[in-house]
Amino acid sequence: MDGSAHGTADGALRRMVEGFERFRRRHFETDADLYDTLLRDGQRPEVMVIACSDSRTDPAIITGAAPGELFVVRNVAALVPPYEEDRRPHGTAAAIEFGVVGLGVRHIVVLGHSFCAGVRCLVEHDHAAQRFAFVSDWVAVAAEVREEMEGLVTEADRALVGRLAEQAAVLASLRHLATYPFVAERAADGRLDLHGWYFHFGWGVLLAAGGPRGPFRQLDAGTPIPPAIGRQAGAATLTAG
Numbered sequence: 641m642d643g644s645a646h647g648t649a650d651g652a653l654r655r656m657v658e659g660f661e662r663f664r665r666r667h668f669e670t671d672a673d674l675y676d677t678l679l680r681d682g683q684r685p686e687v688m689v690i691a692c693s694d695s696r697t698d699p700a701i702i703t704g705a706a707p708g709e710l711f712v713v714r715n716v717a718a719l720v721p722p723y724e725e726d727r728r729p730h731g732t733a734a735a736i737e738f739g740v741v742g743l744g745v746r747h748i749v750v751l752g753h754s755f756c757a758g759v760r761c762l763v764e765h766d767h768a769a770q771r772f773a774f775v776s777d778w779v780a781v782a783a784e785v786r787e788e789m790e791g792l793v794t795e796a797d798r799a800l801v802g803r804l805a806e807q808a809a810v811l812a813s814l815r816h817l818a819t820y821p822f823v824a825e826r827a828a829d830g831r832l833d834l835h836g837w838y839f840h841f842g843w844g845v846l847l848a849a850g851g852p853r854g855p856f857r858q859l860d861a862g863t864p865i866p867p868a869i870g871r872q873a874g875a876a877t878l879t880a881g
């Protein structure tokens with residue numbers, strides 16, 4: 641390992657260190673009150689985000705969140721597995737437990753996104769399994785999404801399957817979230833709200849599920865999605881399953 645990123649020819653790591661230096665100058669040193677408070681009082685985020693590991697969908701960047709505002713877990717395809725009491729290590733479940741029980745977040749946002757390779761591995765599971773052992777096992781926690789998509793066989797729908805599957809995966813994760821007793825208990829008495837969001841970065845829009853079965857509607861106040869695009873973005877078409 642080379643600890644001197646400045647001295648290496650690796651431009652990507654050098655940019656990371658330069659970025660940190662920029663962060664220190666523009667934020668850490670100029671917003672001392674915020675960082676002092678976070679150090680003294682600890683973190684008290686109101687929102688937990690479950691997002692995909694995809695490098696294009698960083699929740700703090702796309703929502704402009706400040707340090708201390710979002711408790712985040714990221715995994716392949718932004719999936720929540722169903723609750724399991726098997727005493728095996730579950731990274732995403734541990735993060736949910738810590739966010740809900742430890743930090744007392746008021747909201748959990750499952751944040752899916754367009755063109756998600758993880759959801760594609762879920763839909764094309766047999767094909768993906770030939771290449772990825774861990775990925776194919778992981779995305780199978782939302783196997784019901786694949787079954788929902790199998791009903792969409794016409795050519796017109798085929799082009800939409802990817803976007804619909806991504807949104808169906810958000811809805812499946814919300815259903816799974818509700819199987820965690822500590823989530824269900826707090827959701828029932830109003831201490832916790834669950835939200836399904838979808839970032840379509842092709843169109844630069846943020847959508848939200850209107851209910852447990854959708855549909856997804858545009859949440860941001862930007863340019864409204866034209867009807868044709870709205871169909872692609874899943875506004876009214878998520879009826880499978």
Ligand SMILES: [Zn+2]
Nearest residue numbers: 692694717756
């Ligand atoms: Zn993804």
